[in-house]
Amino acid sequence: MLTGDLGQSVRSLQPVTSVLGERLPVTGLLAIGATLLTIVVAVPLGILAAVRKRKFADRALLVTSALSLAVPSFFLGILLLIAFAVNLRWFPVYGYKQLGEGVWPSIQGIALPVVALAVPQTAVVARMTRASMLEVLSQDYVVTARATGLSRLRVYYRHALKNALIPIVTVVGLNFGALLGGTVIIEQVFNFPGLGTLLINSVNARDYSIIQGIVLLFGAAYIVINLSVDIVYAYLDPRVRYGQS
């Protein structure tokens, strides 16, 4: 097991590693897409809420994030299907079929599952960004930057954000596990043949070597992501880079 040999699938008699390898790209695409979408949406939202503390944008974020943390991902996926695939017909019901048929159809095909995965992540990351920005905005060096006559935008996005990103990156890393868990359910909702679908099929077929392989793979992914978080830390915070001297 430690040598990377995970045994054979009892059902297909193929090596577990190759079965997992086939499915990995689909799940990876969903997870990476959702992570990117989360960051792109959540960080500006969190900054907006922090800068406009107690105003409408802030309240709205608090309410929507509380709501989106209460919606189970499979239900969110189905609501998205009902609204945007069945009724409005903006997106396909079977998005997977469109992958690889050009840039736009691919994006269209993957959009709904990625959004469904990203919503709860966005809630968590946006709240963290808000809290972290509020903390940073009260720091002395932000006052120094303002006293230097730098524009508000420059102070927020250059001076404050780089500091605020440190805890944000941690949350994104810690939540990557939850995101991977989310793919299992979202793949079922949207019929994507990734690792999650494989997992459920293997549970029903009692194909334990595959189940074990997937659990190990997700655990390893989680660990790798959190090691990369440490590397990003070092980039963001020079005090970490040189050790506490």
Next chain:
Amino acid sequence: MARVDIQADPTNLAGGMPLPDSPTVAVATGRQRLVAGLRSLGVLPTIGLVVVLLLVVVAVFAPLIAPFDATAPASIDTLAGPSGAHWFGTDMYGRDVLSRVIVGAQVSMVVGFAVTIGSLVIGGLLGLVAGFVGGLVDRILGQLTDVLLAVPGILLAIAIVAMLGSGIRNVCIALTIGQIPLMLRVVRSATLSISQRPMVRAARAIGARPSRVLLRHIAPYVWGTAVVQCTFTFAHAILYEAGLSFLGIGVQPPEPTWGNMVSEARAFIGSQPWNAIFPGLAIVVVVLAINLVGDGLRDLADPESRGRGR
């Protein structure tokens, strides 16, 4: 899902400051105490509490409340939308969706309470011990916790159910195993920080029995933190049970659960979306209500506001 500690927003409290435990409260009547307690909890958390209590009542008396039989197929009128006779419509077998949602509350509540109690007892005790004893015991428990938390919660639950088999009991066991490490962590760190207090250190220094120190000086303070964590455990348990049932490896049809109802309705979202929407909304409402209670309790248990009362 990991939760972020956001700064307590005083505007959320609406009811104002948490009350210190002053003598006036201590001698107040039960009803006054309840009112005072709810006022210090705030408006939204109180609404959440009422919703949760209502659901418990609904779950307990489900067979009496449900207007129709939740499991027996009724061939007429399948996949109908909401109407006067069937408020939530009917499903593909013609069964009343409202009745099924009501009965489905039973599974959610049973799983919620079982998992919460299980992880509170096991995780709470282990956390107390880890934080109080420290050393090797703490390190071993810490590493076990890390390993369990490296695997996404739903995946862990799926893997355990795959080994044990489906059904409500095994779902509870699987989810409890997944929630124990979270409870353990929270209780451990609360125990650790309270053990550093001069009062506790003094009690240990003068040779009070460890069990006495743990019960008299530490447990009462850890309790608040544990209760807050319990609300999150409860919400997680309901979400995960629904997820497992949706995936077809939790509680099996025909016994209705909100998760397997959404799953069965999935095939008909083109013709009858309400079949999926009502059970899904039920989950949203409960989880939101519990989270509101949890946020309210957390604001109350915040050591800063508690410190003011002493």
Next chain:
Amino acid sequence: MTATVDTPLLTVEDLRVSFAYGGRPVEVVHGVDLSVGVGESVGIVGESGSGKSVTGRAIMGILPTPPARTTAKRMEIAGQDLRGGGVPEAGDGHQGQPIAMIFQNPFTALNPVFRVGSTLTEALVKRRGMSRSDATAEAVRLLDRVRIPNAKSRIRNYPHEFSGGMQQRIVIALALALEPRLLIADEPTTALDVTVQAEILELLREIQTERTMGMIFISHALGVVAEVVSRVNVMYAGRIVESGPVGSVYDDPKHPYTQALLLAAPKVGQFRTRTFGIPGSPPDPSSPPPGCAFHPRCALATDVCRDTVPDVRPRLAGGSGTASCHHAGESLVAEGATR
């Protein structure tokens, strides 16, 4: 360091600042008058919480609005109105910034994630319109000026790689990068060791003379203020209660608060080694006492003090300076003690 009050650089009249968090606004600065001549160095002293920093930040235009609200009858630097809010721009095609400010805690004043060179060059590029390479050369020159050894290589270091005294020098260099005509120094040495304090004070004095730069020096320590300023303003509970040339205020304090401050501190010119403090504490700005704000702590207080706020009146007939006290000139020492 010598006064040239007849060519005022900064004029502040009736500066008021209040904070509002949802409810009723709380005024913490109640009508401060202040003037600084070209190249003059003026002090503001007072206990913690008396409104010194708020005054400095209001002039600098960096109070967060809301919750803060600033009003003034006049507030201008070299004829330029400062009441619009925000950090003042250099007027008439000049580069830089008319006012710069340095703060109490050098350990937190510099952004920890940027190299000090980058912080300096950013200011030079954005506020002085320099090219990147010119800015780098100028940054090295500025660090040299504030006596950072090996400025050329140190420019690539992060703030945490410098000592507190060095970090305060860098903050001073950052302020100088803006070529200010007025420097507001808010307790710049309070967080530092005594020996380092002396070096920073010396540096500030040198720079001020060499650039004919005006300075407002804020401190709670009378001794430190006396080292660098020619005129001093004593602040209590959001008001300037006494002002005048540093020598005459210290030798012959007219306001009981000034007297108490001087009694509570060691002799002028020495650094404080022990804190004595004045009995009691400053009023809470949200519920100030009626009349003179100092009366609850004042041994000379009489009925008039309890219900009438004293006017600003000259310290001495014909002399410069003011004192706001119904009993100005009566001696606290003669009464025996402070309460």
